[in-house]
Amino acid sequence: MLRIDFVTLFPETVLSAVRFSILKRAEENSLVAFGTANPRDFATDRHRTVDDEPYGGGPGMVMKAETTAAAIEAVVSRQPPVAGRQSFIIFPDPAGELFRQADAAELSRKDHLVFVCGHYEGIDERVVEKYADRRYSLGDYVLSGGELAAAVMADAVVRLLPGAVGAPESLEEDAFADGLLTYPQYTRPEVWEGRRAPEVLLSGDHARVADWRRRQRLLATRERRPDLFARADLSTGDLDLLK
Numbered sequence: 001m002l003r004i005d006f007v008t009l010f011p012e013t014v015l016s017a018v019r020f021s022i023l024k025r026a027e028e029n030s031l032v033a034f035g036t037a038n039p040r041d042f043a044t045d046r047h048r049t050v051d052d053e054p055y056g057g058g059p060g061m062v063m064k065a066e067t068t069a070a071a072i073e074a075v076v077s078r079q080p081p082v083a084g085r086q087s088f089i090i091f092p093d094p095a096g097e098l099f100r101q102a103d104a105a106e107l108s109r110k111d112h113l114v115f116v117c118g119h120y121e122g123i124d125e126r127v128v129e130k131y132a133d134r135r136y137s138l139g140d141y142v143l144s145g146g147e148l149a150a151a152v153m154a155d156a157v158v159r160l161l162p163g164a165v166g167a168p169e170s171l172e173e174d175a176f177a178d179g180l181l182t183y184p185q186y187t188r189p190e191v192w193e194g195r196r197a198p199e200v201l202l203s204g205d206h207a208r209v210a211d212w213r214r215r216q217r218l219l220a221t222r223e224r225r226p227d228l229f230a231r232a233d234l235s236t237g238d239l240d241l242l243k
């Protein structure tokens with residue numbers, strides 16, 4: 001079973017973000033177990049201090065090394081000492097590499113993931129240097145904290161665990177599964193506000209439906225994500241569909 005721990009000052013936030021829908025069911029079915037550790041519980045002073053002013057000056061506060069590291073050590077040592085099981089430690093970070101579907105797939109094969117959620121101006125860099133197996137960014141924008149970023153990554157990972165998603169073949173058709181965006185979906189009624197669902201999807205002709213969907217994926221990727229399209233591994237059938 002995959003274990004995912006969040007080192008966070010806001011455990012309730014991150015747990016409520018992961019404990020619903022598919023992820024909640026995955027936890028109930030023992031595919032994954034979520035846990036948290038709060039650096040505040042490792043503070044030794046009267047005020048339970050977890051942050052301090054940045055060296056060199058500037059606005060905001062920085063999460064302290066001692067309390068953040070103690071929380072990381074706690075979740076790593078909580079893992080039962082089974083030979084070969086290893087913790088993989090991830091720092092959500094706008095300065096990290098972009099988190100992609102291939103990363104979610106890689107993480108879904110680990111035993112234990114630890115997401116260390118920054119807040120304020122971030123975490124003392126020495127903790128990141130010591131513990132980070134990976135720094136991941138969700139995109140080129142700044143969130144208030146790492147909690148939502150960690151929950152997003154955990155969601156992308158857990159739905160890839162065998163048994164997490166009811167119809168596993170849907171994973172293969174997801175966007176990015178093979179480097180392409182996904183195709184558009186329609187459901188009843190056939191006509192909504194004068195807009196008709198594509199006739200081919202009502203035809204019952206599975207081969208035509210499959211070709212139409214593949215073509216939609218190719219066209220959408222070429223138009224909206226030329227960067228992905230340039231890297232996609234296209235077959236001669238794909239090139240025919242694009243003609």
Ligand code: SAM
Nearest residue numbers: 092093094118122137138139142143145146149
């Ligand atoms: N001055 C910091 C900077 O520019 O990196 C801002 C830190 S941000 C307010 C606080 C925390 O939110 C970060 O330490 C990180 O954990 C998380 N975070 C913010 N934006 C993120 C992003 N795009 N991807 C992943 N994590 C992010």
